[in-house]
């Protein structure tokens with residue numbers, strides 16, 4: 001069990017200038033997620049691999065602008081979000097817990113560093 005089990009995202013904002021996603025949470029936290037880091041973390045079978053086979057991301061050195069431009073977010077049930085990327089990719093389900101654990105704000109970074 002993590003301390004984030006109860007927090008759920010309530011709204012999101014696409015910060016096109018800084019190419020990052022801002023998520024507002026039910027516990028009033030605002031999390032920050034750089035688009036590129038988010039895209040590299042795509043957990044879908046095609047990107048991350050499946051059944052011991054390497055995924056597409058493990059063979060790439062870099063990603064294109066289309067692949068790392070976030071255009072929308074879709075809610076998946078009550079547990080996750082699927083980013084919709086400009087290249088049309090939208091099969092990765094990022095759980096709320098995982099998103100929250102990868103928040104890049106100063107507060108969360110510090111918390112992780114001292115753990």
Ligand SMILES: [Zn+2]
Pocket residue numbers: 042043044045046047048089091092
């Ligand atoms: Zn993917």
Ligand SMILES: [Zn+2]
Pocket residue numbers: 029030031032103104105106107108109
């Ligand atoms: Zn944070």
